């Protein structure tokens with residue numbers, strides 16, 4: 141008993157001494173020069189992360205850590221989106237589950253309710269979408285139906301309706317003729333990234349006079365007769381870099397009286413009066429790199445009996461250059477974030 145008490149009496153002051161000595165040796169006499177906080181463990185949707193900072197003073201390697209809160213959006217999505225098809229009365233949707241916590245799900249819009257699908261081949265290998273009983277002004281076409289790709293939009297299906305926007309999935313390869321003709325409220329046409337669209341057939345967007353600009357996927361090969369005829373608000377037409385376009389049909393952009401600029405890919409065939417009665421003084425962003433190449437191509441067009449396309453031949457032209465040109469940089473352009481942009 142007595143030895144134990146004695147020991148305790150000796151240990152307590154010894155501990156106190158150590159504590160006080162430690163405080164004066166570091167904490168009290170040295171103000172740490174903290175480096176920036178660095179993320180050493182990233183937070184996820186289920187686990188907090190860690191940030192660490194270190195004293196930069198020589199001889200001091202003191203570090204501090206602090207927690208990063210659980211990231212509300214730091215999910216790890218499983219990768220597979222599960223599609224629920226639209227019905228006549230309910231919108232479709234797609235969901236994906238977080239691999240860290242199956243209670244976390246993400247949802248994105250699928251097919252607009254009322255859309256219907258025609259099978260291609262028997263048994264079906266793909267589907268073409270038609271308007272069905274859809275009444276919504278904002279149409280989302282799904283990439284799949286019954287697990288198969290939606291590859292087409294049926295002839296004339298939205299013609300003369302009051303739709304205002306349409307999202308076209310990457311799976312669609314063909315927009316059949318007159319599909320959106322006379323949609324006078326249609327303002328927004330969005331092609332999903334990675335689009336496989338090849339054909340915009342005749343009259344597809346004819347008289348859609350609220351569309352102001354359109355970006356054509358690089359996969360597109362064919363624009364039909366009068367495809368954008370009388371799109372009177374259409375100001376800019378951009379063909380994505382690497383365009384596979386081969387044909388712009390006759391009168392395709394005729395009476396597009398607001399047209400300000402258009403990208404013209406190389407080696408394409410342009411039909412008669414493709415730009416007839418478009419606004420005088422448009423800027424053409426040619427994918428050719430100089431006037432000589434351009435003239436060879438234009439003469440070829442006339443030789444093909446494609447009409448004169450005066451608006452094209454008289455247009456202000458910019459030539460394509462990936463490098464900053466040494467002289468006259470304002471005559472050359474390149475894509476910046478997908479938008480044709482003049483050097484200097």
Ligand SMILES: [Zn+2]
Nearest residue numbers: 172195200202
């Ligand atoms: Zn320090």
Ligand SMILES: [Zn+2]
Nearest residue numbers: 185215238244
């Ligand atoms: Zn999660």
